[in-house]
Amino acid sequence: MTVKRADRVGPAIFEEISKLLVTKLEDPRLKGITLTKVKMTPDLRIARVNFSLIGGQPQIDAALAGFESARRIIRRAIADAVSLRYLPDLEFFYDPNPAYADKIDGIIREIHHQHRGELQQALDFIDQYDSFVVTAHQNPEGDAIGATLALCSILRKIGKTAHPFNPDPVPAQTAFMPGAKKIIRDVSAIPPIAAVIVVDCGDRDRPGPDFKIFMKDKPVLNIDHHETNTAFGNQNWVDPKASSTGEMIVALAEALDAKIAPDAALCLYTAILTDTGSFHFSNTTARALEAASEMVAAGADPVLAARSYYHAKTAGHLILLADFLGTLSFNPAQTVASAVLTRESYQRAAAGPDASENFINALTDVASVKVAVFYREAGDDEWKVSFRAKGEADVSALAFSFGGGGHKNAAGCTIKGTLEEVQKRVRDAVEMVVG
Ligand SMILES: [Mn+2]
Secondary structure, X not given: OHXXXXXXXXXXXXXXXXXXXXXXXXXXXXXXXXXXXXXXXXXXXXXXXXXXXXXXXXXXXXXXXXXXXXXXXXXHHHHHXXXXXXXXXXXXXXXXXXXXXXXXXXXXXXXXXXXXXXXXXXXXXXXXXXXXEEEOOOOXXXXXXXXXXXXXXXXXXXXOEEEEEOOOOOOHHHOOOOOHHHXXXXXXXXXOOOEEEEEOOOOOOOOOHHHHHHOOOOOEEEEEOOOOOOOOOOEEEEOOOOOOHXXXXXXXXXXXXXXXXXXXHHHHHHHHHHHOOOOOOOOOOHHHHHHHHHHHHXXXXXXXXXXXXXXXXXXXXXHHHXXXXXXXEEOOOOOEEXXXXXXXXXXXXXXXHHHHOOHHHHHHOOOOOOXXXXXXXXXXXXXXXXXXXXXXXXXXXXXXXXXXXXXXXXXXXXXXXXXXXXXXXXXXXXXXXXX
């Protein structure tokens, strides 16, 4: 227990001294110093404070002297901020190899400032139990599978038992992630566990109906980055500024002082890669890139991730794409692009609707296109219509007017009628949107 507690006290003291360095400590000998780590002895009596700086031995000696004279101020600040039975003694060390710690600490520091209490609660939760089941949402994608598998790996690293669960099959494009084959799919096959961790889920329905019942009488930790998260867990760590749950797990591992194994690093890299749309979306933040960079440093192979996730399609996928593009049409201003796929096309390509999931995005790649429309035959005289909008265009109201829904940039609905009838109705409505 003391060892785990030491792991939490270290980051808290780190935080305090970091703050002091930019606020109160005006000693010129302490300018340009970066803390790299604060390591507690298991009895919590000594805090080993590691720092780095640019310079040679004279600068190191000056910094050590600076810390020496600031010792009293630092200890008082720690006493105020961290409740400890004994105020720890401080030892200062120059860290000659800070590259890894430096970068990760940037991520951690920011998360600490914004969600310090929540991260702390997540650490306490993990501390409290010995065995976990980790799950994500149904129809999992890169972030869901990646965060699930990596978190299990990290929990095992710190001596816990952890089982990955998902009710749905692992999609082919995420099957390369180490451990994907071992994900439990039936709640009745989950071994006895003490607690549940749900990742990448905005609410308690997302892991599926069976798991919702399963977790009813168990302590639940909710780790997620969706803004709409309902805080359904007993403990909730929700950070909408995180690009992905994967990015949060990178920070969690550091806070737990658990070294991320290369296999887990690949999972987390893929989680960040896919949730940022290969670093295309607006959530491609410095923090996301830092976390991805750290995962590459920890052994993730970016080429393997990209090839496996994006370049492992079936022949049917391409046959289907040929049909899709064969129907491509534009309005005269080329601001609206649309394409169609019939049930016959899917049959010929031996592919399901998921194979065409991203086809519509290719239409918005055209510079002039503001709105893209994809008509998919869902049944007799029944069409599933998907919309994508770029820039200021908003397709959510449009989809809503046809009984569907979605977001500003991506929405959909189902419309009854022949293709010609449906296209006519949609065309008129879309023209209103693009003006
Ligand atoms: Mn996600």
